[in-house]
Amino acid sequence: MRDGYDVVALDNFHTGKRYNLNALLRNPRFTCIEHDIVNALPLGLQFDEIYNLACPASPPHYQEDPIHTFKTSVLGSLNLLELARQNNAKIFQASTSEVYGDPFVHPQPESYFGNVNTHGPRSCYDEGKRSAETLFFDYSRTYGLDIRVARIFNTYGRRMQPDDGRVVSNFIVQALRGQDLTVYGSGMQTRSFCYADDLIEGFVRLMNAPSAPAHPVNLGNPGEFTIMELATLVISYTNSRSKIVHRPLPVDDPRQRKPDISFARANLGWEPKISLSQGLAQTVDYFDTLLYGSKLVKGA
Numbered sequence: 001m002r003d004g005y006d007v008v009a010l011d012n013f014h015t016g017k018r019y020n021l022n023a024l025l026r027n028p029r030f031t032c033i034e035h036d037i038v039n040a041l042p043l044g045l046q047f048d049e050i051y052n053l054a055c056p057a058s059p060p061h062y063q064e065d066p067i068h069t070f071k072t073s074v075l076g077s078l079n080l081l082e083l084a085r086q087n088n089a090k091i092f093q094a095s096t097s098e099v100y101g102d103p104f105v106h107p108q109p110e111s112y113f114g115n116v117n118t119h120g121p122r123s124c125y126d127e128g129k130r131s132a133e134t135l136f137f138d139y140s141r142t143y144g145l146d147i148r149v150a151r152i153f154n155t156y157g158r159r160m161q162p163d164d165g166r167v168v169s170n171f172i173v174q175a176l177r178g179q180d181l182t183v184y185g186s187g188m189q190t191r192s193f194c195y196a197d198d199l200i201e202g203f204v205r206l207m208n209a210p211s212a213p214a215h216p217v218n219l220g221n222p223g224e225f226t227i228m229e230l231a232t233l234v235i236s237y238t239n240s241r242s243k244i245v246h247r248p249l250p251v252d253d254p255r256q257r258k259p260d261i262s263f264a265r266a267n268l269g270w271e272p273k274i275s276l277s278q279g280l281a282q283t284v285d286y287f288d289t290l291l292y293g294s295k296l297v298k299g300a
């Protein structure tokens, strides 16, 4: 909207909260329609650009109703691709590092085809997003649609829900409440965490690039941390007395993950600017205010 766009948000509020939109709702350029993209879209919508970010992304949420998760990626993408075709609009798809599954290639370049279980508890998300990539590229080849597909690695930041269930928000909320931090498995598995503001800059650069890349583009922060390292950082940033406890490792939990972002660096001039420490500090402040209405006085 700051760039002069009128924005229409479609959301079924399955995992998000309306209060995150409070400031935007006052802006005449913004409209919010409660809708599930699995169902036929409201009539009369006209767009120049469409960003498809729909789908729960946290394992407990997307596994709650796996068939609906799969439909969101597949039927939802189909509905939006048809809308893009009718409007001759450019369309962005939020794909995921989960298309690499439990990868044998490390770090993961876009050319890696992945190692994904087709029938496990994560498959509804992984295979749904893989199918959506297929649909996007077939719409591009068949109808000449201008598509932009980003493979998003683990992302965190302000405005996540305290019960989101992913590791960064879980650890911060547990630490702020003085509860034990639940590390699944040994905690030696790794992830690369990107702050949301960096990611969104990557979306816009990918969408505005003069020509569409011929393949999906990795967007993520290449800094790689074990889950134990993350737990220790969160305890220190919150000055918490919480302890670390271990819980069973979920089925098919990837052992390592780190994006190769050479393509985005070279072609979009993009790389993350916000370190894990800076991003965690901001996210801790956000949750502290949300839960207790105060700002923590953090130690060194």
Ligand code: UDP
Binding pocket: 058, 059, 154, 165, 166, 167, 168, 170, 171, 182, 183, 184, 185, 189, 191, 227, 249, 250, 253, 254
């Ligand atoms: N994890 C954990 N404790 C939690 C939540 C997650 O140890 O309370 C682990 C999880 O097993 C995985 C990593 O943290 O190895 C990242 O999990 P998340 O659900 O955030 O995202 P994923 O990359 O698995 O989709």
